[in-house]
Amino acid sequence: MIGTYEVFLLFFGYLEASNKAQRADMPLNKTIQKQYFSITEVADQMDLSASQLRYWEKEFALLKPKTNARGKRFYHQSDIEVIEQIKWLVKDQGYTIVGARKAMRKRKEVAEQMASAVKPSAASDAINLDRQKLLGRLKSVRSDLEAIQESLIQAH
Numbered sequence: 001m002i003g004t005y006e007v008f009l010l011f012f013g014y015l016e017a018s019n020k021a022q023r024a025d026m027p028l029n030k031t032i033q034k035q036y037f038s039i040t041e042v043a044d045q046m047d048l049s050a051s052q053l054r055y056w057e058k059e060f061a062l063l064k065p066k067t068n069a070r071g072k073r074f075y076h077q078s079d080i081e082v083i084e085q086i087k088w089l090v091k092d093q094g095y096t097i098v099g100a101r102k103a104m105r106k107r108k109e110v111a112e113q114m115a116s117a118v119k120p121s122a123a124s125d126a127i128n129l130d131r132q133k134l135l136g137r138l139k140s141v142r143s144d145l146e147a148i149q150e151s152l153i154q155a156h
Helices: 003-012 020-024 039-046 049-059 078-091 099-103 107-116 118-156
Strands: 036-038 073-076
Touching: 036 078, 039 049, 039 073, 039 078, 049 073, 049 078, 073 078, 078 099, 078 107, 099 107
Parallel strands: none
Antiparallel strands: 036 073
């Protein structure tokens, strides 16, 4: 691992890295991911209007973006996830704002419902697997019952 002093020397060309492995360990090679997004970026990404987002902030207590001294909103990824859930409830599922607010109290269930709606193939695969297990179990019980029935018939 290269220390801060070595990074400084490498950066200004006073020291050469002896191999690529040392260069890969440098903290300067990390990708920077954006932490906060403006209201227009979120609105464009979600295909909503900025006024709609501001309205939802008033209606849903979970949606609280950070604001700077001038009042400009900055949304974190967790805020965007809440917006996705609200949008799914209101726009896709047809909930009213009051109904969506009640449903958002059970956020975990809403997230699971969204996931099953987005990935129907995964949900249907799980259902088919459960159905196959159930059918196998039923066939086993049926054969056991038929064997019992035959033994009863032979006993009489």
